[in-house]
Amino acid sequence: xxxxxxxxxxxxxxxxxxLAAHEKGLENILIVERDKELGGILNxxxxxxxxxxxxxxxxxxxxxxxxxxxxxxxxxxxxxxDTMVLEVTQDKTVHCVNPENGYQVLxxxxxxxxxxxxxxxxxxxxxxxxxxxxVLTAGAAQRFVNIEGHMVGKRVVILGSGDIGLxxxxxxxxxxxxxxxxxxxxxxxxxxxxxxxxxxxxxxxxLYLSHTIIDIRGKNRVEGVTxxxxxxxxxxxxxxxxxxxxxxxxxxxxxxxxxxxTRTAGxxxxxxxxxxxVWENMETSCEGIFASGNVVHVHDLVDYxxxxxxxxxxxxxxxxxxxxxxxxxxxxxxxxxGVGFIVPQQIHREAMDxxxxxxxxxxxGTSVVTVMDGDKxxxxxxxxxxxxxxxxxxxxxxxxLDAIEGNEVTVVAEEVE
Numbered sequence: 001x002x003x004x005x006x007x008x009x010x011x012x013x014x015x016x017x018x019l020a021a022h023e024k025g026l027e028n029i030l031i032v033e034r035d036k037e038l039g040g041i042l043n044x045x046x047x048x049x050x051x052x053x054x055x056x057x058x059x060x061x062x063x064x065x066x067x068x069x070x071x072x073x074x075x076x077x078x079x080x081x082d083t084m085v086l087e088v089t090q091d092k093t094v095h096c097v098n099p100e101n102g103y104q105v106l107x108x109x110x111x112x113x114x115x116x117x118x119x120x121x122x123x124x125x126x127x128x129x130x131x132x133x134x135v136l137t138a139g140a141a142q143r144f145v146n147i148e149g150h151m152v153g154k155r156v157v158i159l160g161s162g163d164i165g166l167x168x169x170x171x172x173x174x175x176x177x178x179x180x181x182x183x184x185x186x187x188x189x190x191x192x193x194x195x196x197x198x199x200x201x202x203x204x205x206x207l208y209l210s211h212t213i214i215d216i217r218g219k220n221r222v223e224g225v226t227x228x229x230x231x232x233x234x235x236x237x238x239x240x241x242x243x244x245x246x247x248x249x250x251x252x253x254x255x256x257x258x259x260x261x262t263r264t265a266g267x268x269x270x271x272x273x274x275x276x277x278v279w280e281n282m283e284t285s286c287e288g289i290f291a292s293g294n295v296v297h298v299h300d301l302v303d304y305x306x307x308x309x310x311x312x313x314x315x316x317x318x319x320x321x322x323x324x325x326x327x328x329x330x331x332x333x334x335x336x337x338g339v340g341f342i343v344p345q346q347i348h349r350e351a352m353d354x355x356x357x358x359x360x361x362x363x364x365g366t367s368v369v370t371v372m373d374g375d376k377x378x379x380x381x382x383x384x385x386x387x388x389x390x391x392x393x394x395x396x397x398x399x400x401l402d403a404i405e406g407n408e409v410t411v412v413a414e415e416v417e
Contacts, residue, residue: 001107002028002107002109003028003030003106003107003108004021004026004027004028004029004108004109004110004317005018005021005026005029005030005108005109005110005111005112005313005317005320006029006030006092006094006106006108006110006111006112007029007030007031007032007111007112007114008085008094008111008112008113008114008261009032009033009040009113009114009295010031010032010033010038010039010040010079010081011033011038011039011040011041011042011065011114011116011293012039012040012042012064012065012068012293012302012305012306012309013040013112013114013293013305013306013308013312014033014040014114014293014309015031015038015065015068015069015071015072015309016068016292016305016306016307016310017112017114017290017292017309017310017316018031018072018112018313019068019071019075019313020309020310020311020312020313020314020317021112021313021314021316021317022075022076022077022313023313023314024313024314024317024318025317025321026316026317026320027076029075029076030077030078030080030106030108031077032080032083032085032094032096032106033079033083034082034084034085035081036081036082037081038069038079038081039062039065039066039069040065041061041116041139042062042064042065043061043062044139044143044146044147045062045146045167046060046061046062046146047060047061047170047171048060050063050064050302050303051063051302051303052301052303053301053303053304054303054306054307055067061302064302080096082098082099082100083096083097083098084096084098085261087261087264087265088113088261088262088264088265089265090265090266090267090286090289092107092108092109092110092111092288092289093105093107093108094106094107094108094111109288109319109320110288110289110290110316110317110319110320111288111289111290112289112290112291112292112309112312112313112316113259113261113262113276113289113290113291113292113295114291114292114293114295114309114312115258115261115295116257116258116293116294116295117256117258117294117298118255118256118258119137119139119140119164119251119252119256120137120251120254121251122135122251125253127159127213127216128215129213129216129217129225130216130218130219132216132219132220132221132222132223133221133222134152134153134218134221134222134247134248134249135216135222135248135249135251136152136249136250136251137250137251137252138158138160138162138164138167138168138252139164141168141172141250142164142167142168145175146171151175151176151177152172152248152250153172153177153222153246153247153248154176154177154178154247154248155177155178155180155244155245155246155247155248156169156172156177156180156246156247156248156249157180157181157183157213157225157227157244157248157249157250158179158181158182158183158249158250158251158252159183159212159249159250159253160182160183160184160185160190160251160252160254161182161184161189161191161196161207162190162191162252162254162255162389163191163192163195163252163300163389164252165182165250165252166182166191166192166195166196166199166200166252167195167199168252169182169199169203169205170198170199170200170202170203173203173205177248179203179205180244180246181205181206181207181208181227181244182200182205182206182208183208183211183212183213184208184209184210184211185210185211185212185234186209186210186388187209187210188209188362188387188389189209189387190254190388190389191389192300192389192390193389193390208229208242210230211227211228211229211230211240211242212227212230212234212236213225213226213227214226214227214228214236214241216249221247222246222247222248222249223245223246223247224243224244224245224246225243225244225246225249226241226242226243226244227241227242227244228240228241256274257273257275257276257294257295257296257297257298258294259274259276262276262284262291262295265286266286267284267285267286267289268284268285270341270345273297273341275296275297275298275341276291276295276296277345277346278290278291278344278345278346279327279330279346279347279348280344280346280348280351280355281311281312281325281348281351282296282309282311282312282344283315283319283325287319287324288316288324290312290315290316290319291312292305292308292309292312293305293308293309296308296343297341297343297357299391300389300391304391325348326348326350327346327348328349329349329407330346330347330348330349330407331346331347331348331401331404331406331408331409332345332408332409333345333346333347333409333410333411334408334409334411335358335410335411336372336410336411336412336413337412337413337414338360338362338364338367338412338413338414339358339360339361339411339412339413340358340359340360340361342356342358342411343357343358344356347396347401349401351398351401352398353395353396353397353398353401354395354396355393355394355395355396356371356393356394356395356396356411357391357392357393358391358392358394358411358413359388359390359391359392360388360392361388361413362388363385363386363387363388364383364385364386364413364415365385365415366382366383366385366415366416366417367383367385367413367414367415367416368380368381368382368413368416369381369383369392369394369411369412369413370411370412370413370414371394371396371400371410371411372409372410372411372412373403373404373405373408373409374405374406374408376405378396378400378403378404378409379394379400386413392413394411
């Protein structure tokens with residue numbers, strides 16, 4: 001049996017992609033999910049703030065996921081949970097295993113990769129000190145508290161100011177713990193401004209910018225940490241040390257797209273971010289294999305994951321029905337000054353429109369984002385404020401794409417007076 005589409009991952013990206021492909025006429029669709037139920041990371045995100053863009057109302061993570069799960073009713077989309085995908089190949093086969101059916105090799109006409117992302121651990125950032133119990137990633141702590149019902153500590157220091165860490169600062173406080181500090185090595189927070197206000201400021205939790213943990217103490221359990229200010233070279237400055245007596249350290253030090261399957265398949269990965277390289281329709285370097293959500297780039301809002309994944313699902317349906325688009329005379333998209341990673345990396349010349357996502361390299365005040373075709377500006381957009389914690393978007397209409405004469409555009413961000 002050959003499926004029209006196999007979606008690897010049953011989180012918000014996979015659900016949106018499968019539903020969009022079904023709406024475009026694909027009937028034989030399978031979602032493969034390694035957890036025992038659909039929803040992905042949203043199931044443990046019991047705080048609100050989801051759905052403001054897509055549903056125009058404020059939902060919790062499980063509520064947001066639940067709405068998409070209910071949309072599966074009556075579609076005929078098949079779901080295979082508790083199933084681990086072991087390999088994806090360029091000829092569009094999916095090798096997977098589960099307790100019920102054992103090892104299976106599934107064939108598809110198209111595939112959407114929607115595996116999400118994972119957290120960096122202590123080993124990835126090499127924090128010095130002993131190795132006691134009580135050092136967890138913020139996401140692991142979130143699962144323990146919100147799903148398993150286990151309190152992970154009473155006196156907490158959080159390293160990193162990503163959104164999960166900020167949200168867990170509030171969550172731990174509400175559960176009765178004392179969050180002593182949130183420590184960030186960069187001179188700015190990596191999270192959304194609303195989370196800084198609602199999760200730190202509202203609970204009087206101090207945020208130490210340009211600081212890091214230089215020592216973790218404890219034998220069987222964490223007993224304390226030492227933090228210090230860092231200079232522009234990110235090295236600790238002597239004499240700035242602060243000691244905290246704590247029993248728990250939560251790490252919110254970045255998310256990494258989950259692309260081991262992608263890499264093994266020989267599909268192009270973007271150096272530096274570990275995200276999948278994609279075209280504007282979310283197709284990867286391999287014909288008929290698409291990607292969306294956090295395997296491509298780490299999003300700040302699930303609403304954007306949904307929109308991007310619907311694009312991937314529609315493109316997969318188009319591929320099955322009409323075949324591959326021509327990749328000749330494509331437009332490459334490059335990062336310029338002030339711009340970090342960028343998505344997509346390529347645009348089909350005949351695309352009806354294209355949306356470029358990027359994160360700025362620093363905090364900008366009043367600024368201008370310019371799309372350059374060589375020395376010629378194709379589009380200029382003003383921004384009142386930009387920060388690395390918040391994703392920016394630039395839309396290129398069909399008319400703007402027609403105005404691009406070369407085979408490469410560069411996105412540049414600069415502050416203006």
